[in-house]
Amino acid sequence: MAALFVLQPADSQAQPPQKLPSALLVFPLLRADGIYDTRIDILNLTGLNVEVQCFYIRSEACFEVGFFFELTPHQPVSWLASQGAFVPFSAAIPPFFGEGELKCGIVASRPEVEFHNAIQGRATVFAQTGQTISYGATAFRRLTEGEPTGIFNLNGSTYTACPNRLHFQVLTDETLPNDLVLVTCDEDLITQTPKNITVQFQVINEFEQAFSASIGFKCFDRRALSEVSSFFTRPILGTDTAHVILRGVGGGVLGLGIDAVQYDSSLRTAGNEGLMEGNRSATVKFPSGIPQ
Amino acid sequence: MAEFYRILVGLMALFMQMLNSAPTFQLPTPVPPTATPVPPTVTYTQAPTLTATKTPIPTATATATRFVVENPLGVAITGEPPAQNQPSAFLVYPLVSTANGADTFIELLNMTNAPVSVKCIFINSSNCRGLDFFVNLTALQPASWTAKSGKTSDGVRIAPPFIGQGELKCLVEPRSVTLSAHNAIQGRALVNETGGSTIGYNAIGIRRLIPGDFGGSLDLDGVTYEQCPDRLHFQVRAQQTGSDSELILVPCTEDLERVTVGTTNVQFAIINEFEQHTSGSTSLNCYMRRSFSQISPLRRSISGTDSLHAIVRAINFPVMGLVVNRFQTAGGMSVSSNTPYLEGGRSANVTVP
Numbered sequence: 239m240a241a242l243f244v245l246q247p248a249d250s251q252a253q254p255p256q257k258l259p260s261a262l263l264v265f266p267l268l269r270a271d272g273i274y275d276t277r278i279d280i281l282n283l284t285g286l287n288v289e290v291q292c293f294y295i296r297s298e299a300c301f302e303v304g305f306f307f308e309l310t311p312h313q314p315v316s317w318l319a320s321q322g323a324f325v326p327f328s329a330a331i332p333p334f335f336g337e338g339e340l341k342c343g344i345v346a347s348r349p350e351v352e353f354h355n356a357i358q359g360r361a362t363v364f365a366q367t368g369q370t371i372s373y374g375a376t377a378f379r380r381l382t383e384g385e386p387t388g389i390f391n392l393n394g395s396t397y398t399a400c401p402n403r404l405h406f407q408v409l410t411d412e413t414l415p416n417d418l419v420l421v422t423c424d425e426d427l428i429t430q431t432p433k434n435i436t437v438q439f440q441v442i443n444e445f446e447q448a449f450s451a452s453i454g455f456k457c458f459d460r461r462a463l464s465e466v467s468s469f470f471t472r473p474i475l476g477t478d479t480a481h482v483i484l485r486g487v488g489g490g491v492l493g494l495g496i497d498a499v500q501y502d503s504s505l506r507t508a509g510n511e512g513l514m515e516g517n518r519s520a521t522v523k524f525p526s527g528i529p530q
Numbered sequence: 531m532a533e534f535y536r537i538l539v540g541l542m543a544l545f546m547q548m549l550n551s552a553p554t555f556q557l558p559t560p561v562p563p564t565a566t567p568v569p570p571t572v573t574y575t576q577a578p579t580l581t582a583t584k585t586p587i588p589t590a591t592a593t594a595t596r597f598v599v600e601n602p603l604g605v606a607i608t609g610e611p612p613a614q615n616q617p618s619a620f621l622v623y624p625l626v627s628t629a630n631g632a633d634t635f636i637e638l639l640n641m642t643n644a645p646v647s648v649k650c651i652f653i654n655s656s657n658c659r660g661l662d663f664f665v666n667l668t669a670l671q672p673a674s675w676t677a678k679s680g681k682t683s684d685g686v687r688i689a690p691p692f693i694g695q696g697e698l699k700c701l702v703e704p705r706s707v708t709l710s711a712h713n714a715i716q717g718r719a720l721v722n723e724t725g726g727s728t729i730g731y732n733a734i735g736i737r738r739l740i741p742g743d744f745g746g747s748l749d750l751d752g753v754t755y756e757q758c759p760d761r762l763h764f765q766v767r768a769q770q771t772g773s774d775s776e777l778i779l780v781p782c783t784e785d786l787e788r789v790t791v792g793t794t795n796v797q798f799a800i801i802n803e804f805e806q807h808t809s810g811s812t813s814l815n816c817y818m819r820r821s822f823s824q825i826s827p828l829r830r831s832i833s834g835t836d837s838l839h840a841i842v843r844a845i846n847f848p849v850m851g852l853v854v855n856r857f858q859t860a861g862g863m864s865v866s867s868n869t870p871y872l873e874g875g876r877s878a879n880v881t882v883p
Binding site for chain 2: 255256257258259279280281282283285310311312313314315316358359360362364365366367368369370371372374405407442443444446448477478479480481483497499501502504506507508509510511512513514515
């Protein structure tokens with residue numbers, strides 16, 4: 239199984255480039271529950287006005303809450319998930335409670351690619367004690383001109399595709415909250431039908447010894463590596479770090495690692511953005527209809 | 531006949547007037563690049579008011595003018611930035627620290643099914659000198675060590691100990707000329723500071739674009755390797771009571787063979803939440819780590835809003851960087867990395883011994 243997994247060629251080398259002005263952003267982890275809160279930052283990287291449509295998707299029952307806002311040229315907007323925000327002359331951003339993800343897409347005012355690829359974002363999940371998980375949103379770029387329809391075809395021709403595999407270099411200490419967060423690349427927010435995904439894992443330790451396992455989830459999953467399989471622990475893997483390769487079966491996945499370390503007698507955390515390999519098609523469907 | 535002539539002249543005048551007033555299809559006018567350093571003062575380009583203006587969204591039928599892209603730095607954007615979070619040939623870790631009780635856990639990953647040789651160089655900010663070593667990774671192998679000891683937790687030495695603060699650059703020395711032999715690695719660092727904070731970030735990756743040998747020099751020209759980003763965009767919290775983040779910059783161009791250090795001015799364009807612009811500048815040689823309180827346009831008292839869009843561009847050569855976000859929560863200080871968004875591309879060269 240492990241050898242087959244490794245030797246399977248990636249679908250393509252054209253993985254979605256990150257950190258560039260983009261049309262669709264996926265924030266895989268938000269948390270606002272009284273102990274944790276999340277600061278969400280979204281930035282207009284262009285000299286154009288842009289309209290942004292976003293959806294919070296709660297992990298519990300995959301419920302969504304949608305909203306719109308506008309950004310003037312180069313404008314940054316930032317809000318706490320627990321409080322939402324009021325963007326002057328634009329729209330109200332509702333608060334979010336619980337754990338889940340955020341997807342934001344551009345409603346382009348004109349068909350040119352420049353009007354689609356405009357935004358970037360990051361989220362900082364922090365506890366009242368100061369423990370912090372900060373990460374850049376996973377971003378997809380529009381590749382061809384066209385009117386916005388609310389349908390993001392992540393197929394490598396209209397938009398950059400979903401990655402075929404994710405790679406993480408993770409910390410293996412199972413006594414600390416070293417977690418993986420997974421969300422689906424496909425999302426149908428029109429019919430509200432979350433997709434069930436099976437995820438294959440391959441874990442390679444520093445001695446190049448490989449282990450494999452799989453899990454299933456729907457819309458959102460967060461678990462420790464040791465909860466993927468009981469042998470994904472420091473004593474069994476034998477090294478401090480491991481190379482985790484994961485691939486969705488029946489659909490692409492996006493994700494985030496959470497690194498936890500004990501240093502100077504205190505527990506600290508950090509976000510671990512996944513590395514991407516290959517591509518595969520996926521579709522994100524937003525209900526269209528812009529409030530005028 | 532004279533009447534006919536008058537009518538003809540009138541029609542021609544009307545036609546010329548229509549021509550002059552007709553909408554034209556105008557591409558964005560590139561602003562010629564200027565290398566004039568901004569004087570080290572903060573300048574307001576717009577009076578701060580609390581009345582944000584809502585500019586109407588351009589519509590497809592409004593005019594025939596395509597669009598006009600505002601460019602806060604006034605320097606034309608050319609080239610392509612390097613795509614991130616992908617298997618790469620060259621990695622830059624902008625922050626490695628063992629100073630003041632800190633230590634850095636460095637991670638390096640082979641993302642390919644073939645073994646790979648990696649040359650790494652610590653560059654100390656105090657003297658800009660390099661300390662180089664090699665790491666060999668088997669297929670898909672992860673490697674990790676602490677910078678202070680150079681060892682894994684099992685005591686296996688991977689790198690020489692690094693004392694101080696600076697950056698780490700790692701590059702693939704390929705075992706074949708194929709592209710996949712070059713674009714093989716990715717990396718990450720966890721900087722553990724005293725006081726309970728950890729800064730975790732992914733290294734900035736640059737990919738090889740064409741197959742070929744490696745000759746000891748990285749031509750980041752958009753042909754052999756991807757270019758360096760022309761400018762960096764950060765979304766940051768302005769410095770205020772309880773929040774003083776830091777900006778770290780390292781040069782893209784570096785001659786580590788002759789240890790010659792360049793100097794450049796670095797320009798900032800800062801846009802607040804009301805779209806008001808301020809600007810400023812500072813200087814950089816081989817390393818800069820500066821708190822926002824030392825960069826006046828990033829202070830809340832000057833910028834006017836909590837959240838800021840900072841655009842950073844160096845004059846003489848491109849730079850890469852990282853912001854360390856710091857803000858106070860109810861029970862402690864939240865500290866995290868803030869990696870930049872990249873725009874445009876500019877050629878650079880890294881020479882290694």
